[in-house]
Amino acid sequence: MASSNIIRFLLDGKLREIENPDPTETVLNHLRYGMARTGTKEGCAEGDCGACTVVIGELDGNNIRYRAVNACILFMPVLDGKELITVESLCADDGSLHAVQQAMVDTHGSQCGFCTPGIVMSLFALKKENRNPGGNAIEDALAGNLCRCTGYGPIIEAAEKMQDNVAPENADDIKDRVDALKKLARHQTLELTGKSALTGTTKKYYAPVSIEGLADIVERHPNATILAGGTDVGLWVTKQHRELDVVIYIGGVPELQEIEDHGDVVDIGAGVSYTDAMDKLGALYPDMGELIRRIGSVQIRNSGTIGGNIANGSPIGDSPPALIAVGATLVLRKGEDERTIPLEDYFIDYGKQDLRPGEFVARVIVPKPKANQHFRAYKLSKRFDQDISAVCGCFGLTIEDGIVTDARICYGGMAATPKRSAQAEKALVGKPWKKNTAHAGMAAMEQDYAPLSDMRASADYRLVSAKNLLMKAFVETTSSVQTRVLTREGAANAG
Ligand SMILES: Cc1cc2nc3c(=O)[nH]c(=O)nc-3n(C[C@H](O)[C@H](O)[C@H](O)COP(=O)(O)OP(=O)(O)OC[C@H]3O[C@@H](n4cnc5c(N)ncnc54)[C@H](O)[C@@H]3O)c2cc1C
Ligand code: FES
Numbered sequence: 001m002a003s004s005n006i007i008r009f010l011l012d013g014k015l016r017e018i019e020n021p022d023p024t025e026t027v028l029n030h031l032r033y034g035m036a037r038t039g040t041k042e043g044c045a046e047g048d049c050g051a052c053t054v055v056i057g058e059l060d061g062n063n064i065r066y067r068a069v070n071a072c073i074l075f076m077p078v079l080d081g082k083e084l085i086t087v088e089s090l091c092a093d094d095g096s097l098h099a100v101q102q103a104m105v106d107t108h109g110s111q112c113g114f115c116t117p118g119i120v121m122s123l124f125a126l127k128k129e130n131r132n133p134g135g136n137a138i139e140d141a142l143a144g145n146l147c148r149c150t151g152y153g154p155i156i157e158a159a160e161k162m163q164d165n166v167a168p169e170n171a172d173d174i175k176d177r178v179d180a181l182k183k184l185a186r187h188q189t190l191e192l193t194g195k196s197a198l199t200g201t202t203k204k205y206y207a208p209v210s211i212e213g214l215a216d217i218v219e220r221h222p223n224a225t226i227l228a229g230g231t232d233v234g235l236w237v238t239k240q241h242r243e244l245d246v247v248i249y250i251g252g253v254p255e256l257q258e259i260e261d262h263g264d265v266v267d268i269g270a271g272v273s274y275t276d277a278m279d280k281l282g283a284l285y286p287d288m289g290e291l292i293r294r295i296g297s298v299q300i301r302n303s304g305t306i307g308g309n310i311a312n313g314s315p316i317g318d319s320p321p322a323l324i325a326v327g328a329t330l331v332l333r334k335g336e337d338e339r340t341i342p343l344e345d346y347f348i349d350y351g352k353q354d355l356r357p358g359e360f361v362a363r364v365i366v367p368k369p370k371a372n373q374h375f376r377a378y379k380l381s382k383r384f385d386q387d388i389s390a391v392c393g394c395f396g397l398t399i400e401d402g403i404v405t406d407a408r409i410c411y412g413g414m415a416a417t418p419k420r421s422a423q424a425e426k427a428l429v430g431k432p433w434k435k436n437t438a439h440a441g442m443a444a445m446e447q448d449y450a451p452l453s454d455m456r457a458s459a460d461y462r463l464v465s466a467k468n469l470l471m472k473a474f475v476e477t478t479s480s481v482q483t484r485v486l487t488r489e490g491a492a493n494a495g
C-alpha cells in the first residue's frame with residue numbers, strides 16, 4: 001500500500017502536488033482558500049446551483065474525457081491522477097478570452113456575474129465532450145446552472161454562438177497531457193492520513209485500484225464511509241458538517257466502472273456514473289434512459305453512480321424503482337465472496353438495507369427486454385430538471401395475446417423504501433389488458449401503499465397520482481397515444 005500522503009493532479013497543464021490534504025476538504029474550498037482561485041463561486045454548497053462548476057479530465061485510453069462537475073461536493077483526493085480545469089484556466093496567457101467567455105460577452109449573457117463562471121464551465125465542457133450542442137443538449141448542459149438575473153435567452157444564444165468559434169485543440173498539447181496523466185496513474189492503493197481543517201482530528205482516506213484491494217480495505221474498516229460520486233456524501237460534510245474518519249473511494253477500481261454485455265443481461269458496475277449508464281440502459285429501455293436524464297443535472301449525473309443510488313437506500317432514489325421493475329439483481333461482495341439478491345430485497349426498511357459489515361455493492365445485473373415486454377417509467381417532480389421525485393412509477397408488463405402474463409410495478413416516494421405494488425400486480429396478472437383491469441390494479445394499490453405527506457407532495461396526491469400513472473401506462477401500451485413528456489421540446493410541441 002502506498003502511503004505517500006501526496007495527491008497529484010494537473011492544473012493549467014502543470015503538475016500540482018498537495019501534501020497532507022484534509023481528505024474531505026472540497027475542491028471548491030481548496031481553490032478559493034488554498035489557492036486564491038476565486039473565479040469558481042460558492043452558491044449553495046450542495047450541488048444544486050452550478051456556481052462552482054469545474055471540469056475534470058480523466059484518461060480514457062489515449063484520450064482524455066472531460067466532464068463538468070460540482071466542485072463544492074468533490075473532495076480533494078478524488079482529483080488524484082486527473083486533470084482539473086477551472087474558469088481561470090480558460091483565459092490565454094495574454095489575457096484574451098476563451099471563445100465561450102467571448103460569446104457570453106457578445107450576447108450580454110451576464111449581469112451580476114455570479115453564475116457566469118459556472119455557466120462558462122458548463123458550456124466549455126459541452127464543447128469538450130464533442131456532443132452536438134443543438135437544441136436540448138444546450139438546455140441539458142445548463143440545467144444545473146442557476147442564473148437569477150440574466151435570463152437564459154442570451155446564455156443559450158452564447159452557447160449557440162460559441163460553436164463555430166472554439167478553436168480545435170492542438171494535437172501535441174493533447175498528447176502532452178495524455179502522457180502527463182499516464183505518469184500519474186497509480187498501481188497501488190493511495191492511502192492518506194490527514195487532519196480535519198475544522199477540528200484537527202485525524203482522518204484516513206483509501207483509494208484502492210483493484211476490486212480485491214477494495215474488498216480487503218472494506219473488510220478491515222467495516223465502519224468506513226464508502227465514497228463513490230459523493231453526491232450524497234459530499235453534502236454530509238458541507239451541510240451537516242460531519243467528520244468522516246475513514247473514507248474509501250471506489251472511483252479508482254476499474255472493475256466497478258465497467259458495463260458488460262452478457263447476452264441476456266447487462267452488468268453495471270457500482271461505480272458507473274449516471275451519465276454512462278444512461279446511454280446503455282436507455283438503449284435497452286428508452287424510458288429508463290429518460291428517467292436517468294431527469295436525475296439532477298449534467299454535473300450530478302457525471303459524478304453520481306448507479307451503485308450509490310442503490311446503496312444509500314433512499315425511498316426516493318430514481319433508478320431503483322426502474323431497475324426493480326425490469327427484474328434487476330444486485331451483487332454484493334465481502335472479501336472474496338459474492339452473493340446475489342433480487343434488488344427489491346436489498347431495501348428492508350427506511351435506513352435499513354441488506355448490507356453486511358465489510359460488504360459493498362459490486363454491480364447490478366439488468367435483464368434485457370423480453371418479447372412482449374413493455375416498460376414505462378414516469379417521474380413526477382415539481383421541476384422538470386434538477387428535482388427529486390415526489391413519485392416515481394415504473395412498470396414492467398408482459399402482454400401476450402392480450403393477456404397480462406407478468407407484471408412488475410414499483411414506485412419510489414410511496415413508502416419507506418422503493419416498493420413493489422404486490423396487490424396491483426396480482427390484480428393484473430392473468431387478466432386481459434383492458435381498461436377495467438387497469439382500474440382494478442389502481443384500486444388494489446390502496447392496499448399496497450400508505451404514503452406520507454411531506455414538502456414534496458401530500459399523501460393524497462401521491463396515492464392518486466400513483467394510480468393514475470398505471471392508467472397512463474395502460475393508455476400508452478394500448479394505443480398510439482403518447483402522454484409522456486420526454487423532453488421540454490416535446491412538452492412545448494404538445495402544448
Ligand atoms: C443536486 C442533487 C440532485 C440530485 N437529484 C437526484 C435525482 O433527481 N434523483 C435521484 O435519485 N437522486 C438525486 N440525487 C441524489 C444522488 O445523486 C444519489 O443519491 C446518488 O445516486 C448517490 O450516488 P453517489 O455515487 O454520488 O454516492 P455517494 O454520495 O458517494 O454515496 C452515497 C451512499 O452510498 C454508499 N455507497 C456508495 N457506493 C457504494 C458501494 N459501491 N457499496 C456500498 N455503499 C456504497 C455511500 O457510503 C453513501 O452511504 C441528487 C443529489 C444532488 C446533490
Ligand atoms: S455551490 Fe451550488 S452547486 Fe456547488
Ligand code: FES
Binds near residue numbers: 150
Ligand atoms: S448573471 Fe446574476 S445570477 Fe446569473
